[in-house]
Amino acid sequence: MANAVEHAYRDREPGEVEYSLQRAADGSVQAAVTDFGAWQPPPADRGFRGRGLEMIRALGVAVAVEHAVTGTVVRFTVPPPPLTTAGPSADRATDAVPPAARPADLHVHREPGLLRLALHGEIDLAGIDDLRERMLAEIADADADTRLVLDLRQTSYLPSAGAGLILELAEHLRRSGRSLRLRPAPDGPVARVLALTGLDALSTPPSSTAMAD
Secondary structure, X not given: OHHHHHHHOOOOOOOOEEEEEEEOOOOOEEEEXXXXXXXXXXXXXXXXXXXXHHHHHHHOEEEEEEEEOOEXXXXXXXXXXXXXXXXXXXHHHHOOOOOOOOEOEEEEEEEOOEEEEEEEEEOOOOOHHHHHHHHHHHHXXXXXXXXXXXXXXXXXXXXXXXXXXXXXXXXXXXXOOOOEEEEEOOOOHHHHHHHHHOHHHHEOOHHHOOOOO
């Protein structure tokens, strides 16, 4: 739906988006999202964007994208999660559960040799530009040898645009000889998105995540 909202009616009058969700007997969920706007093909050079459909294809099966002059329909099925009898991990027990949905807010924690930027809530399209400016300003004020950690344990939603924001921050730091490390809640939805997009390579190893909450 975020893709439809952002792309279908760009440079046009606002329009409608319809969706449907149906749960099958095996626990899978069949989803469909329909808009009545214009199809926006993915750019040849995606840069920091254009990963929405890629994430859908990684998460779902039977993915179909049907687009015409009257709009676009995206259909896919999310298979049921695998059955597990494992109990909660130690990391899961000690990490806080993401909060209820609300726009993301930036919490800045400065510790000796460390700048930890914690995002609480949902990263959404409406607030992403403000988050970018605030995080870049904090990074610019940090000393060159300061470790930089993006704490996503309290982030409840990470869309394609949020993954793009992380890529943008990582590239910005790489150009100045620095790096960005991520700290998601283990096994949560944000960690799954990071794994799907390859951004889990930026995650902080468990042995080095001891930092103040």
